[in-house]
Amino acid sequence: MEQPFVIVGGDAAGMSAASKAKREDPDRDVIVFEKGRWVSYAACGMPYYVKGEVEDLDDLVSLTPEQVVENRNIDLRTDHEVVAIDPESETVTVSADGEEFEQPYGDLLVATGAHAVEPPFDGMDLDGVFTIHDMDEADAIERYVTENMPETAAVVGGGYVGIEMAEALSERGATVHLYEMLPHVLRPFGEAVAEHVEDHLREQGVNLYLDTPVSGFKGEDAVAAVELEAETVPADIAIVGVGVAPNVELAENASIELGPTGAIATDEFGRTNYENVYAAGDCAEATNVVTGESDHVPLALTANRAGRAIGQTVTGTPTRVGEIAGTAIVKAFDLGAARTGIVDKEAAREAGFDPVSVTITDETRADYYPGAEELTATLLADRGTGKVLGGSVVGREGAKRIDTVATALHAEMTVTELQNLDLAYAPPFSPVWDPILTAAKVLGGKLE
Amino acid sequence: MEQPFVIVGGDAAGMSAASKAKREDPDRDVIVFEKGRWVSYAACGMPYYVKGEVEDLDDLVSLTPEQVVENRNIDLRTDHEVVAIDPESETVTVSADGEEFEQPYGDLLVATGAHAVEPPFDGMDLDGVFTIHDMDEADAIERYVTENMPETAAVVGGGYVGIEMAEALSERGATVHLYEMLPHVLRPFGEAVAEHVEDHLREQGVNLYLDTPVSGFKGEDAVAAVELEAETVPADIAIVGVGVAPNVELAENASIELGPTGAIATDEFGRTNYENVYAAGDCAEATNVVTGESDHVPLALTANRAGRAIGQTVTGTPTRVGEIAGTAIVKAFDLGAARTGIVDKEAAREAGFDPVSVTITDETRADYYPGAEELTATLLADRGTGKVLGGSVVGREGAKRIDTVATALHAEMTVTELQNLDLAYAPPFSPVWDPILTAAKVLGGKLE
Numbered sequence A, B: 001m002e003q004p005f006v007i008v009g010g011d012a013a014g015m016s017a018a019s020k021a022k023r024e025d026p027d028r029d030v031i032v033f034e035k036g037r038w039v040s041y042a043a044c045g046m047p048y049y050v051k052g053e054v055e056d057l058d059d060l061v062s063l064t065p066e067q068v069v070e071n072r073n074i075d076l077r078t079d080h081e082v083v084a085i086d087p088e089s090e091t092v093t094v095s096a097d098g099e100e101f102e103q104p105y106g107d108l109l110v111a112t113g114a115h116a117v118e119p120p121f122d123g124m125d126l127d128g129v130f131t132i133h134d135m136d137e138a139d140a141i142e143r144y145v146t147e148n149m150p151e152t153a154a155v156v157g158g159g160y161v162g163i164e165m166a167e168a169l170s171e172r173g174a175t176v177h178l179y180e181m182l183p184h185v186l187r188p189f190g191e192a193v194a195e196h197v198e199d200h201l202r203e204q205g206v207n208l209y210l211d212t213p214v215s216g217f218k219g220e221d222a223v224a225a226v227e228l229e230a231e232t233v234p235a236d237i238a239i240v241g242v243g244v245a246p247n248v249e250l251a252e253n254a255s256i257e258l259g260p261t262g263a264i265a266t267d268e269f270g271r272t273n274y275e276n277v278y279a280a281g282d283c284a285e286a287t288n289v290v291t292g293e294s295d296h297v298p299l300a301l302t303a304n305r306a307g308r309a310i311g312q313t314v315t316g317t318p319t320r321v322g323e324i325a326g327t328a329i330v331k332a333f334d335l336g337a338a339r340t341g342i343v344d345k346e347a348a349r350e351a352g353f354d355p356v357s358v359t360i361t362d363e364t365r366a367d368y369y370p371g372a373e374e375l376t377a378t379l380l381a382d383r384g385t386g387k388v389l390g391g392s393v394v395g396r397e398g399a400k401r402i403d404t405v406a407t408a409l410h411a412e413m414t415v416t417e418l419q420n421l422d423l424a425y426a427p428p429f430s431p432v433w434d435p436i437l438t439a440a441k442v443l444g445g446k447l448e
Helices: A012-024 A043-051 A065-072 A135-148 A160-171 A187-203 A249-253 A300-313 A345-350 A399-410 A415-419 A435-447 B012-024 B043-051 B065-072 B135-148 B160-171 B187-203 B249-253 B300-313 B345-350 B399-410 B415-419 B435-447
Strands: A005-008 A030-033 A075-077 A081-086 A091-096 A099-104 A107-110 A114-116 A152-156 A175-179 A207-209 A214-219 A223-228 A232-234 A237-240 A244-246 A277-279 A328-332 A335-341 A355-363 A374-382 A388-395 B005-008 B030-033 B075-077 B081-086 B091-096 B099-104 B107-110 B114-116 B152-156 B175-179 B207-209 B214-219 B223-228 B232-234 B237-240 B244-246 B277-279 B328-332 B335-341 B355-363 B374-382 B388-395
Touching: A005 A012, A012 A030, A012 A065, A012 A107, A012 A300, A043 A135, A043 A160, A065 A075, A081 A249, A135 A237, A152 A160, A152 A214, A152 A223, A152 A232, A160 A175, A160 A187, A160 A237, A160 A328, A175 A223, A187 A207, A187 A328, A187 A335, A187 A374, A187 A388, A223 A237, A328 A399, A335 A399, A345 A355, A345 A374, A355 A435, A374 A399, A374 A415, A374 A435, A388 A399, A388 A435, A399 A415, A399 A435, A399 B399, A415 A435, B005 B012, B012 B030, B012 B065, B012 B107, B012 B300, B043 B135, B043 B160, B065 B075, B081 B249, B135 B237, B152 B160, B152 B214, B152 B223, B152 B232, B160 B175, B160 B187, B160 B237, B160 B328, B175 B223, B187 B207, B187 B328, B187 B335, B187 B374, B187 B388, B223 B237, B328 B399, B335 B399, B345 B355, B345 B374, B355 B435, B374 B399, B374 B415, B374 B435, B388 B399, B388 B435, B399 B415, B399 B435, B415 B435
Parallel strands: A005 A030, A005 A107, A030 A075, A107 A277, A152 A175, A152 A237, A175 A207, B005 B030, B005 B107, B030 B075, B107 B277, B152 B175, B152 B237, B175 B207
Antiparallel strands: A081 A091, A091 A099, A114 A244, A214 A223, A223 A232, A328 A335, A335 A388, A355 A374, A374 A388, B081 B091, B091 B099, B114 B244, B214 B223, B223 B232, B328 B335, B335 B388, B355 B374, B374 B388
């Protein structure tokens, strides 16, 4: 008898794989072990729960455990932690209710996700100091805000999480201080975006501390202040969002190979170094479409898509997990900022390119049309080949236009090809030349 | 001495060519003959002038004649009509102030544009019956509305112009009756879009008459009613928007060849059958990126781009005018609708494809995020090759997402490649799977 398809982790990658496998082959047994109680939830929505725009934490759950079991016929076991994988005997060891048991697998998917990095700050264990990576943390932050009505909030880290939480906590009435140890926020988005976002954060009343490492938190039982090198700043709540790291301990202990980024190495089908062991989602690497190299960009779409492909592969239809462009978008108060591919010249040089870039600002609609907003677009290309390497946009509307650049990256377009795209124009939607086309036009001029 | 670069027509294609040629080679003489008084104007903005959202007609002018002459050093002659082209002697005959003269050219660009089709209706010459294709017409309509405050308006034709004018005249207080002889409005956008737009027009109080040919207008001096086969409907103003036709008489008389669409035939550099005679904009054909065939889609971006390329070519840098995908977008009250490539199955079959299509409806943002709207997306692909052929979208936001499909068409992507694009996701901007990806995923399933 065929052994079941066993999945470690019940969020985006795991549940996508389980659902797809069951849909393709309803007779195949699919078991999902989830160590917590939440499955299939939208982690990206958590800041909006804290902000108060999403009323109920359950609204972030796309499938309840009951739906998974009843409608999809998946054998889902929450509060079951896989503590070991044995690729030789093709079994996993599962811990639940204080007991352990072995579960054989035919195919295995490691979808263990990532965790928030906890920096070695003093006072990380004080009440009111949080990271935000899972639903219980979101729940705890929301309750803490509701109960304590913090007047001042410290957000440590100027990545997406930091910026989204700055918005959320401002909305909840706190004066927000945002600390970033680097010279700019949103490093992967490049300087042009960072400067716009920084100006906007300040306009919105956020106290921005750039180039400012935090050394710890102070307080009796609960956090009361943030310690910097030069000063101490009051804080009634602190959110630490300094990045995430893949959960690879289980894989490493089973001699599943990690890649150069420290996440689990996979081939184009999401396979690890073991024929019937796959990895997907925030714990796994993916191939970057611009560099052709392994990359680790833990985002929801990548996890969903890879999980779905693996569900198809293990039920008999080999399906590629797809490449990533590192496309990302973030809301910062009234601004949208987005990026794809390689935005930074230094990173382009490291990947072997000879980068040329432009940054232009144009309108999102015809300039005479009401509601037109400025959009600033950056494009990067390789001088030798003319290939587009990446780009960014930032503005009060239109940030999704990054998708045009992302699509161009997948198609390995040159700047000339990008410039010649027949994009949609009418006065309420775009200038005649969409800002992406204008950026390509100007960049084309620099490449001549 | 090199003869000047002579341009017939001072709108999008003509002025783009003139400006680019002067920028590339400031010593080259560039003469633009424009038979009217308006140059470089945004015809697409005219409905919004009538609506009252654009205050001044001059706001639609991107360059005044004075700016053209003084800042760009272009020899612009308004109120100068080219009445003949002689490709053998390389001269044009120009009529101005009741006199005619000859002007030799080194290179010639025919950018004569298009005109609104005037159907053979009774009463087309009544006061209050308008077509809308140039600025004087927009001006006249606006004045007529202001002076007569029409209670009922007839809009004949359910294309972009008709729909934009229905919105404009509703806003100005008229009860609008829209007459379309075909079963649906917005024929090039396909049925899924048409049905959404029709429902929305009705919600907005527009009286929609589908499958309803108009036979004429009745009234004393001014229009008072529209005559249909079965009834007569009151109308205090009538806008006839039943399509445009290229202005090719001048070219035809000079043995410049027309293509299968009836517009001027051009090669990839915008050249006609005469080596140094080019054509661009609404009077010229372009190559369709999906079919590889000649096509005539008179839109602003195509005109601007082709003009610009020709300005570069005639000054020594041969530059392709680019292919078109027939991408278009239109606002219909609160809806945006867009299309690209081939949307209609019958048209796909005529072009030699075996079309498979899907229409899906999904949200524009994460479903739990405030402000999420429905977006309906249609995708068409060829069964044999899996190539994407075209698509459409319609919804209250997100219509510019058609650009992703347009980009995919230029890259000749398959449905699988489209489905694997790394597009931007965050809850305020998109569901995890952008609706375009969802459409591709579902279409992929149908192609398996």
